[in-house]
Amino acid sequence: MNENPPTDAAGQQINCPNCGEDAEPGDLFCEGCGQDLPDGITPAAAVGNRRPGGMAHPNASSPTRPMDMNALSPTCRNCAGTTFLDGYCENCGTPAVKVRDHWQERPATWVAGMSDRGIRHHRNEDGLALSARPEPGSRAILVVCDGVSSSADSDIASLAAARAARDVLERPRPDVPSVAGRISAWNERLAMAGAEANKQAIEAGRDPSGRAGERQDSPPSCTFAAAVFDSGVIVVGWVGDSRIYWIPDSGEPEQMSRDDSWATEQILAGVPREEAENGPRAHAITRWLGPDSPDSVPTRDSRVPDRPGWLLVCSDGLWNYASPARDLAEVVRALADEVQGDPGLLAGRLIDWANSRGGQDNITVALARIAPIPPQRGPAAEAALQPTQPMPEGWNLYPDADYGSPET
Amino acid sequence: MPSFSAEVFQNEFISEGSSDVHAIVSVTCTGAGEAGRGGGGDAAEIIIVDTSGSMLDAKIVAARQAAAVAVDQILDGTWFAIISGTHVATRAFPYPNARVSMVQMEPGARAAAKEAISRLEADGGTAMGSWLKLAGQLFDTVPQATQRHAILLTDGQNQSEQPHQFQNAIDSVTGRFQCDCRGVGADWDVAELRRVSTALLGTVDLIADPASMAADFEQLMQKAMGRGVAEATLRVWAPQGSQLLWVRQVSPNVEDLTSRRVEVNPLTSAFPTGAWGDESRDYHVAVRVPPQAVGQERLAARVQLLVGQETVSQGLVKAKWSGDDALTTRIDPAVAHYTGQAELATAIQEGLAAKAAGDAETATTKLGRAVALAAETGNDEATSKLRKVVDIDDPATGTVRLKRSVDKLDEMALDTASTKTTRVNKR
Numbered sequence: 097m098n099e100n101p102p103t104d105a106a107g108q109q110i111n112c113p114n115c116g117e118d119a120e121p122g123d124l125f126c127e128g129c130g131q132d133l134p135d136g137i138t139p140a141a142a143v144g145n146r147r148p149g150g151m152a153h154p155n156a157s158s159p160t161r162p163m164d165m166n167a168l169s170p171t172c173r174n175c176a177g178t179t180f181l182d183g184y185c186e187n188c189g190t191p192a193v194k195v196r197d198h199w200q201e202r203p204a205t206w207v208a209g210m211s212d213r214g215i216r217h218h219r220n221e222d223g224l225a226l227s228a229r230p231e232p233g234s235r236a237i238l239v240v241c242d243g244v245s246s247s248a249d250s251d252i253a254s255l256a257a258a259r260a261a262r263d264v265l266e267r268p269r270p271d272v273p274s275v276a277g278r279i280s281a282w283n284e285r286l287a288m289a290g291a292e293a294n295k296q297a298i299e300a301g302r303d304p305s306g307r308a309g310e311r312q313d314s315p316p317s318c319t320f321a322a323a324v325f326d327s328g329v330i331v332v333g334w335v336g337d338s339r340i341y342w343i344p345d346s347g348e349p350e351q352m353s354r355d356d357s358w359a360t361e362q363i364l365a366g367v368p369r370e371e372a373e374n375g376p377r378a379h380a381i382t383r384w385l386g387p388d389s390p391d392s393v394p395t396r397d398s399r400v401p402d403r404p405g406w407l408l409v410c411s412d413g414l415w416n417y418a419s420p421a422r423d424l425a426e427v428v429r430a431l432a433d434e435v436q437g438d439p440g441l442l443a444g445r446l447i448d449w450a451n452s453r454g455g456q457d458n459i460t461v462a463l464a465r466i467a468p469i470p471p472q473r474g475p476a477a478e479a480a481l482q483p484t485q486p487m488p489e490g491w492n493l494y495p496d497a498d499y500g501s502p503e504t
Numbered sequence: 505m506p507s508f509s510a511e512v513f514q515n516e517f518i519s520e521g522s523s524d525v526h527a528i529v530s531v532t533c534t535g536a537g538e539a540g541r542g543g544g545g546d547a548a549e550i551i552i553v554d555t556s557g558s559m560l561d562a563k564i565v566a567a568r569q570a571a572a573v574a575v576d577q578i579l580d581g582t583w584f585a586i587i588s589g590t591h592v593a594t595r596a597f598p599y600p601n602a603r604v605s606m607v608q609m610e611p612g613a614r615a616a617a618k619e620a621i622s623r624l625e626a627d628g629g630t631a632m633g634s635w636l637k638l639a640g641q642l643f644d645t646v647p648q649a650t651q652r653h654a655i656l657l658t659d660g661q662n663q664s665e666q667p668h669q670f671q672n673a674i675d676s677v678t679g680r681f682q683c684d685c686r687g688v689g690a691d692w693d694v695a696e697l698r699r700v701s702t703a704l705l706g707t708v709d710l711i712a713d714p715a716s717m718a719a720d721f722e723q724l725m726q727k728a729m730g731r732g733v734a735e736a737t738l739r740v741w742a743p744q745g746s747q748l749l750w751v752r753q754v755s756p757n758v759e760d761l762t763s764r765r766v767e768v769n770p771l772t773s774a775f776p777t778g779a780w781g782d783e784s785r786d787y788h789v790a791v792r793v794p795p796q797a798v799g800q801e802r803l804a805a806r807v808q809l810l811v812g813q814e815t816v817s818q819g820l821v822k823a824k825w826s827g828d829d830a831l832t833t834r835i836d837p838a839v840a841h842y843t844g845q846a847e848l849a850t851a852i853q854e855g856l857a858a859k860a861a862g863d864a865e866t867a868t869t870k871l872g873r874a875v876a877l878a879a880e881t882g883n884d885e886a887t888s889k890l891r892k893v894v895d896i897d898d899p900a901t902g903t904v905r906l907k908r909s910v911d912k913l914d915e916m917a918l919d920t921a922s923t924k925t926t927r928v929n930k931r
């Protein structure tokens with residue numbers, strides 16, 4: 097699949113440090129021995145020829161990554177105020193909550209996320225983990241896991257899973273010049289991330305928190321939705337019904353993930369969307385991560401966006417209020433205008449919006465602002481437009497939708 | 505050391521779409537000590553006696569006696585003076601030719617002051633504004649006295665100055681000292697004196713019989729001397745986007761504090777409350793907050809009492825939106841009681857004003873409403889005073905008839921008592 101020459105951009109040969117097999121930049125594993133190839137394998141000389149910063153911050157992780165999830169959140173859920181007195185926001189009077197119930201992450205100016213308890217639930221069982229390099233449009237990793245609420249420790253499982261996946265995805269790896277190479281590399285890495293997330297969700301069940309009482313009827317489990325943006329390509333993977341959307345500033349938005357849910361199965365079987373999504377088992381998911389998971393390998397897909405927009409990963413606490421991509425895009429675009437395109441503020445506005453609609457579930461939003469679009473080489477970009485997995489029969493939820501055609 | 509506590513009585517639960525939050529915040533002070541002895545500054549007292557021509561015979565005799573009894577109650581060390589008020593204000597003690605404007609109480613000063621009081625004679629007009637202004641000037645000479653209080657006694661209306669002069673005088677001394685006002689006989693104007701007492705954080709009352717004047721002054725001065733906390737401020741925070749509808753003292757008497765509001769910052773208001781002794785005062789705080797979804801909570805108000813810059817107690821008023829009618833429809837008994845008492849005060853005052861203006865229909869309606877409210881809230885004092893003004897057919901519905909002839913003193917007693925509230929059994 098990979099058509100790149102076996103040298104990096106500087107024409108230098110790369111070898112596996114374990115077995116000496118020839119490797120090329122972008123390979124995650126050695127073809128010879130299967131060893132995970134570290135970023136460090138890339139010759140230093142090659143780094144200088146790449147985009148500034150492409151390798152300069154191999155571990156650019158969130159400066160705002162929260163440490164103590166049980167501490168009180170330093171930021172008001174309602175107004176983002178930062179002064180609290182008597183356990184209430186000094187500005188708007190909203191009660192302070194634990195970081196676990198409301199937190200934001202902002203690994204870079206162009207990448208941000210927020211997770212919130214919502215209004216009706218007493219605990220936030222969504223997980224969120226982000227990573228990004230500082231340069232806008234370079235590399236971003238967005239992971240959202242939604243704890244399945246029939247178990248006591250789903251909040252632990254979902255956060256552990258999201259962070260484990262993020263940690264796998266942000267492990268050093270070389271920049272890959274070709275679009276197709278990047279996509280295939282990230283496909284592999286997403287599979288690994290899903291496996292590690294599944295392992296952590298299972299771990300959460302092995303060591304129960306001992307929380308008294310409720311909801312011990314099933315082991316902790318969660319959904320998985322991860323999106324990577326890497327120098328012009330979006331590669332996504334999911335298990336369950338947390339979603340990934342690509343929302344260009346203009347043109348047709350797209351739901352990149354396809355829910356592993358009863359509702360989606362119904363839709364694929366021909367039941368009208370409205371009816372399926374409001375059915376008695378609409379929220380039942382058919383795949384998840386956790387001890388009793390039937391199949392935890394993330395489904396993957398990719399795309400090469402041709403114009404600026406928003407890469408959005410969210411839990412159903414958000415999309416429940418605007419499920420079709422066009423509806424959600426309308427909300428995102430309107431709110432993005434209000435906050436002048438700031439992803440941190442936009443995440444907060446989206447959560448406010450979901451809460452204003454009732455906040456029936458936990459709400460988690462991860463966003464990367466993709467602008468400007470880095471130029472791609474023609475043939476490789478064309479190749480990347482081919483889905484890496486075949487679309488299931490009848491997947492098109494909007495037979496009438498006009499997706500436009502790629503600009504040449 | 506004085507110690508304060510605050511307790512909040514409210515129903516935190518409000519229904520979906522609701523925005524108004526009501527609470528009674530009850531503030532209690534214990535260990536207040538005595539005026540001027542808390543180390544925060546000296547105390548100062550001025551007795552203002554109306555010596556206009558109308559204060560003839562029994563009234564001036566009773567006034568001299570009352571002033572003397574009050575002087576007896578002033579603690580040694582307290583700065584004091586006596587003002588003789590007619591169409592002009594005169595310092596009666598220290599005598600006009602004294603080099604100082606106020607002196608500290610001690611046995612010799614007490615005897616000399618009583619001597620000066622015995623020389624007060626009734627002659628001249630009534631210009632209360634000038635009396636207040638002189639009191640302000642005298643207090644200004646003792647900056648070391650941080651707790652300043654006056655008693656004003658009159659028997660008539662403020663005939664010797666224009667209403668705007670009177671109001672200007674009140675405005676010019678507001679915030680500089682507190683003043684309790686007493687009217688003797690039936691010839692003074694309750695509303696006029698209430699303007700003074702409201703602005704100067706004091707009380708207004710009727711002394712129907714000159715013979716009871718001494719006992720009243722004794723009690724008044726004892727109370728003033730028992731206020732060991734010179735000045736406290738009520739501070740109310742309400743969240744952004746909310747509106748502080750009102751802050752009203754509702755016990756021991758109704759006093760709307762809203763007009764006394766001083767902005768601390770856009771979310772915080774301060775209201776002066778004057779000096780405190782060992783006592784409880786209840787405040788009704790009403791806030792309109794932006795409605796939230798069911799399940800949401802907001803702090804609707806933080807009510808604090810400050811002495812100097814120090815917060816000595818606080819209560820939190822909350823709003824929790826709920827879909828459970830059983831929770832949201834309950835009205836807190838304290839809020840209900842004091843809401844009724846405040847409405848009672850208004851109904852009495854408006855009813856009497858209508859009656860004085862010859863509008864029998866409005867008077868009957870308002871006083872009827874007052875009768876019903878007094879019965880509802882168990883305010884027996886108000887009920888017995890109302891009985892002297894109206895014949896009650898049915899207290900429950902407030903069906904009343906105006907009495908044909910009413911003693912002016914009974915009407916004035918009803919008016920002055922209108923703001924006095926009965927305490928509620930809050931739990």
Ligand SMILES: [Zn+2]
Pocket residue numbers: 112113114115116117126127128129130131
């Ligand atoms: Zn190898």
Ligand SMILES: [Zn+2]
Pocket residue numbers: 172173174175176177185186187188189190
């Ligand atoms: Zn706030």
